[in-house]
Amino acid sequence: MKLLLIEDEPELAQALVHYLRNGDVVCERAASFGEAREKLESFHYDIVLLDIMLPDGSGLDLLELIKEKAPDTGVLVISARDALDDRITGLERGADDYLTKPFQFPELSARIKALYRRRKRQGMQTLHWQEITITPDTHEVKVHGRPVELTLKEYKLLVFFIENAGRVLTKQSIAEHLWGDHVDFLDSFDFVYQHIKNLRKKLAAAGAGDYIKTIYGLGYKLTDQ
């Protein structure tokens, strides 16, 4: 997957590029409107992460350029301004998703993957991790080709893990992914453990290996090692 990050804040951009470059993901960065336009005109990207507010122009104009030059490119707008106008204008002009700064990196990563899958309509519509296969359209989970019954939360949890495979996910980012911002008032995210336990149990019963590793004091990680 080829990503272009258009973000003028160097520190944030650097962290994001570093975080997103993982496995088959290639992430490039443009720091200004001009640089972004150059790159967009010269190369093709699967997903563009677009900051609306750039020092030398509006990200919304870039959005139009992308839609014109490469309509199959997915656009995820990231903005510090949680202004409704931006969100609506962004989505109206063809952005696929919107995230407000600051955001959890795993959340962004999951959104990118989901967007990538939606955009790749023509390709395979499944998500794989070892012997586990997921069909997002139907929420079907199979282990060794045999279906596994999961609750909605367990399903979302599994997809979140697979989309962030190899990364440490804190209990908080898991909780926020599953329940949205509703969990921000909770003092402890230990309840995440219960869901993970159930998921592990169901996967193990279906004959899958135990890939969810507990990282002490921190959270969990999906890994095949």
Place this chain on the structure above:
Amino acid sequence: MSLLTKFTFIYLAIISVVLGVAGLIIYNQFQELVVRETDYTLYHDLQIVKESIRQGKPIEALNNERVHITPLPNHGRTEEIRAYSDTLIVHYFTKKLEPFRKVTALSPIGDQLYRIEITEIFIEEEDMKRAVADMLRKLFFALSGAILLFSFVFSRQLLKPFRLILEQMERFTVGTNAPLELPRTNTREFRQLKAFVRQMADRARREYRALKEFVEHTSHEMQTPVAIAQGKMELLLQDPELKPRQAELVASAKNALARLSRLGKGLALLTKIEHGEYTLSEQVDVAAALHRLLPDFEELAQMKNIEFLADIEDDCKTVRGNATLLEILLTNLLKNAIQHNDEGGRIEVRLRQCRLLIRNTGKAPDHPPEVLFQRFAKGNSSQSNLGLGLAIARKICDASGYHIRYRYEAPWHEVEVVFAPPAPET
């Protein structure tokens, strides 16, 4: 008690005192006058009696109920002595003891000395008092009438600018820019008051605006650095070299940052509602929004062993408002009900005829209910509470025209929201 009533009472009290003192003075003056006049009459009568004696009238003929003449031997007295005195005498007519004025004179007439006593009845004291009292009463009524008339007709008119200024001040809010409509007046005090009120209002608005801008900028500007810090920590977490103890520290620092970021977003949301950035004329479906949100909160409640009861009637389907704001409102209220609940407590959510009642068990509030809706008014709660939730809920209700009310009746905390049904189409 109103200023006017107070004034009236004070005036009446002053009048009573003044009239009382005036009564005493009048009575005394009156009495003096009476004595002087009586004495003069007595003196006059004495001259007549003396003249009669001088003319040689027999003394027996001159003596009567009022006049007593006694001839005395004269030992060379040539000057007359007169003395006036008060005395009580049985009245010759009424046969009652009455106050009389008496003159006693030793008068040398010719060679003879006469002791002449003449009495004259006083004007009765009771009559005098009654006359004075009667006079004062009439005066009192006349003055009171005048004052009451003054306070209810003229003072009302005089104080009208003051009342209008008060009304304007009551309606004043720092958040809006509606100009103060202060009444025209030529009373100096009211003009000063007006100038003062206007100055205060301007200053309050200026300072409020500055403060608001500051909060807006801060909440906006802090998002990028927080995002950077969060990102770096996320990277740090992915470092396989990280020891568990270090990872724990990073994770808790990350949580604190997340809280800071939510605070910024909450403040930004408040200002956005204030700026009217949300369209409030959408048709929203309260019941559907609740049905969508409740499962998540039921799950979250279960984690705290809270019993969750929902009774949603499907009748509040077209309410004027904004879908996003409605969801934020419901989320905040439900969150609140879980957050301020006790382990093993209870939550009841009921929607009936566009009245949403959310009640939950929990500790008695530390703050009076009015304060709960203000920013950062934290109840006795977990430390992760931002104290913005209810302020946002209140702001959303105010902006959308819903009524929100909080009540505590042990052990229930009750929040009721009355959604305004859509205005009939015209």
